Amino acid sequence: MTPAFDGNEVVNPEVEGDAEVAFEGALRPKSLAEFVGQRKVRGQLQLLLDAAAMQDRTPDHILLAGPPGLGKTTLAMIVAHETGRPLRMTSGPAIQHAGDLAAxxxxxxxxxxxxxxxxxxxxxxxxxxLYLAMEDFRIDIMVGKGAGATSIPLDLAxxxxxxxxxxxxxxxxxxxxRFGFTAHLEFYETEELVRVLHRAAALLGVEIEEESLRExxxxSRGTPRIANRxxxxxxxxxxxxxxxxxxxAVRAALxxxxxxxxGLDRLDRAVMTTILQRFDGGPVGLSTLAVSVGEEAETIEAVVEPFLVRIGLISRTPRGRIATKAGWAHFGLERDSAALFGDDL
Incomplete structure (x- = not known):
């Protein structure tokens, strides 16, 4: 079980690796006013929190949906901080039995x-x-097995x-x-990421020009986590x-x-090169593509593919993934020239 989080401190700078951990914590804004981007979500969350405070009740349950690195964990910390309540953090994979959740x-x-x-x-x-816990703040705990099993109700705070x-x-x-509010986080625009980087550079003590931050x-694939990294x-x-x-220097480093x-990295290019050169632009199925690049199909589908589709380099069809004209152009290839490469990557 993850220890409670008091909502006031993001990190403990005395733990091992304190410099990096403290930096990661400092990057997280403490309030909605400091949070960059997601303007609509910020406004909706602020209204929800203000209404709960005026009625002296706990805020409704909140679901934050969106790709990794857009600030879901940070927003959860902000909810706890702005309501002045402690924060308990855990994850879905850590809850594999009803007893884990009950604890x-x-x-x-x-x-x-x-x-x-x-x-x-x-x-x-x-x-x-969790259904019953969210709705009625109550859970039923089964004691015993078989015909002698008994359900004991337990009220929750x-x-x-x-x-x-x-x-x-x-x-x-x-x-x-059962969630009272669902927020869908969107990818960031370049101008928003520049603002994120300005704050991070100041915390790092890095003197960097505006055009370098823009580069x-x-x-950064529209993602603050990647920009900071x-x-x-x-x-x-x-x-x-x-x-x-x-x-x-920025271009040389990148x-x-x-x-x-x-913003394409090694895996992105491996996927694109495989589609373009080995499969003549597609279509190619997900499992075949994953085997060809030596990566898990789930990683391709959840991490690589959404970005390539969003920037228009590939498209998804019922028959598989197909490279677009923009995809061919980005790699300086024409479809008819693919045969010249054979299976050579």
Whole structure:
């Protein structure tokens, strides 16, 4: 069971690896006013929290849906911070039995915020227990087995559940319907990422030009987590090379780490090259594609494919994945020339 989080501190800087952990914590804004991007979601959340405060009640349960790295965990921390309540953090994969969930729920204090990351990966028995807990703040615990089994009701302290998911379609309808508010987080625009990077650079003590920040932002796949990670790699490159974080240094650092001008990394290019050269642009099935690049099909589907589809390099069809004209052009190829490559990657 994950220890309670008091909502005031993001990290403990005295733990091992304190510098990186403290930096990660400092990057997380503490309030909705500090949170960059997601303007509509911020407004909706603020209204929900303000209404709950005016009525002196716990806020409704909140579901945060969207791709990784857009701020779901940060928003959960902000909900706890702005309501002045403690935060308990756990994850769906860690709750594999109803008893695991019962142990967490029964130890909550009144008004506590329970954050379950990747909530769609909870065990089905735990999901069914959560239905009653969310609606009536009560769970039924089975004691004994067989004909002598007895159900003992256990009242829970009122709490707010914040669930985060990257695959909202995998949530059963009874669970999804019990959330009072569902927020869908969108990818960030370049200007928003520049603002995120300005704050991160100040925390890192990195002097960097506006055009350099814009270059990093344009290669960050619309994701703040990636933008902050690339900024740290640029910082490291400039430090080791003994140079300033100029535009040329940024481009050299990103080239070293295999991040091209569209934000494609090594795995993205492996997938694209396989589709273009080995399968003549497609169509190619997901499982075949995964075997060809030596990666799990789930990783291709959840991490690589959404980005390639979003920027228009591939399209999904009933027969499989197909490279678009933009995909051929980005790699400097024409469809008729694919045969020249054969199976050589």
């Amino acid at each position: 967490v729920l029964s130890s909550l204090v009144p008004g506590e915020v329970l954050f379950i990351d990747e909530i769609h990966r909870m065990a089905r028995s735990a999901e069914e227990m 009122p709490f707010t559940l914040v669930g985060a998911t990257t695959r909202s379609g995998l949530l059963p309808n009874p669970l999804r319907d 990093i932002a344009s290669r 690339l900024l740290r790699r640029v910082r490291d490159f400039a430090l080791v090379a003994g140079t300033d974080a100029t535009l040329s 080239e070293l780490y295999d991040v091209d001008e569209l």
